[in-house]
Amino acid sequence: GAVVSQHPSRVICKSGTSVKIECRSLDFQATTMFWYRQFPKQSLMLMATSNEGSKATYEQGVEKDKFLINHASLTLSTLTVTSAHPEDSSFYICSARDQGTGENSPLHFGNGTRLTVT
Amino acid sequence: AQSVAQPEDQVNVAEGNPLTVKCTYSVSGNPYLFWYVQYPNRGLQFLLKYITGDNLVKGSYGFEAEFNKSQTSFHLKKPSALVSDSALYFCAVTSGTYKYIFGTGTRLKVLA
Numbered sequence: 654g655a656v657v658s659q660h661p662s663r664v665i666c667k668s669g670t671s672v673k674i675e676c677r678s679l680d681f682q683a684t685t686m687f688w689y690r691q692f693p694k695q696s697l698m699l700m701a702t703s704n705e706g707s708k709a710t711y712e713q714g715v716e717k718d719k720f721l722i723n724h725a726s727l728t729l730s731t732l733t734v735t736s737a738h739p740e741d742s743s744f745y746i747c748s749a750r751d752q753g754t755g756e757n758s759p760l761h762f763g764n765g766t767r768l769t770v771t
Numbered sequence: 772a773q774s775v776a777q778p779e780d781q782v783n784v785a786e787g788n789p790l791t792v793k794c795t796y797s798v799s800g801n802p803y804l805f806w807y808v809q810y811p812n813r814g815l816q817f818l819l820k821y822i823t824g825d826n827l828v829k830g831s832y833g834f835e836a837e838f839n840k841s842q843t844s845f846h847l848k849k850p851s852a853l854v855s856d857s858a859l860y861f862c863a864v865t866s867g868t869y870k871y872i873f874g875t876g877t878r879l880k881v882l883a
Contacts, residue, residue, distance in 0.1 A: 657814070659814070662812075687871075695875065695876070696861065696873050696874060696875040696876050697815075697861070697873045699870065699871070702870070744812075746814050746815070748814075748815075757803045757820070757822045757865075759805055759817040759820055760805075760815075760817070760871060761817070762807075762814035762815040762816070763814050764812075764813050764814045765812065765813060765814045767812060
């Protein structure tokens, strides 16, 4: 089945540093990937839609200069949290849909990245 | 605007008993409905989907869901719960765009 690999699974960084999270589709191509943020005991909040070869589309209220997204190939999207602060600590999850399937096919999710900013 | 409601934050059920996790939706156009399960510190795993056709959809791990258009509901069910079913369950809807709307999640706790 379709697999999405997300790395790292956990990261601890100091306030003011930047952290890069990778999301790879291992056995399918994805022109579009999605980045979510999940707060404790809450649902997933869509942060942005990552588009291969073009700029990401950010949801309202998400700072694009804070959360840099790059989708350089059909199998890789990266999210960089710049100048991280403790309030950025969260669980970040990426997802992708096989571009060979239709709009009603399910999303495939990575296992998430637990970011802790100290 | 699209929306999904999961009215219960938590559902407790005894092992072996049937379980239901509720979901209602609002969408313009035909809905595409999904259920996902999340285990601690993991991403979401796809359980089942409704696109069209038979209102009763069967999915992974013995789960099923019933689409009810008049009640705009898509409740998740299982005839006999297992302790290993304990997890966080999300209902999601899309109306043909690539953007999913997720419910707030329901924590299922199956008691031995």
